[in-house]
Amino acid sequence: MGEFWPVPDALAYLGGSWRVRRSVRDLASGATGEFGGTTRFEPLAGDGPPGGLLHHESGTFVWQGVARPAERTLRFLPGPGGTADVRFADGRPFHDLDLTSGRHIADHPCAADLYRGEFTVRDADHWRTVWRVRGPAKDLVLTTEYAREP
Template sequence: MSTTAQEPAPTRVPDAVAYLTGTWTVHRTLHDADTGTTGTFRGTADFRPAEAEDDDAGCVLHVEDGELDWGGTVNRAGRTLRLLPAPDGTAEVTFADGRPFHGLDLRTGRWTVRHPCGRDRYDGTFTVVSPDEWHVHWHTTGPAKDRTQRSVYRRRS
């Protein structure tokens, strides 16, 4: 992960789902500004077509699995999101239960999103660094939150 505050110049991606499909390693750093707690997540992200018998036929599942070290306590962690591809190369991202999360458009190599969640707000930036690396930065603010997550995804060979 880069130690500078600047992201590299973005790499254009004509089709977000085609680009993401496959297996990636994930290294994520987390910081809670209110408590000073820091952590890391290390694991894998698998982007794969949903099974034909699923209600999600045609979508791609984003399944993360790994270990979260939060303030010195280590636990298994993961999540599943769904990507619904659009003909123009963009996608809609939903939570595993189908609730909307955000749009995803990597055609310029950089995409910013805002997701309201109750009284909290998630501001995200996606940057494609190369054919084999992309970054995500989330900043969450709200009445009881001031958290930052920085993730680096690298394609597995």
């Protein structure tokens, strides 16, 4: 089996609940943190296009020894050919997502910073994202491992 697991339909693959472990490294200061929790991909309610998913992540983020609850919401909308159009909760564009080869690179400019995400699918129940954030205010690496919940 190859290094990547091709996914013909990103939204069909992502649907359901996933356990999440994320490490955060600030390359400038050396500070580290981690997030642990759950991500759920559920059908969008009546305000979204058919087939779209609401992504809701919740858990605990520990930064420099201080634990805090954390959550975020994204919208994953159907794109052409089994891809997805990822949006922030308020509808602003975030990035595209094409997992047909099992690997995808996406860029998101945010003010003067650039977020570059690498998405890799390992198998039917495991995928990963690595976001590298560079700019005048940030120098971060965020690595997230997802494992499907039974």
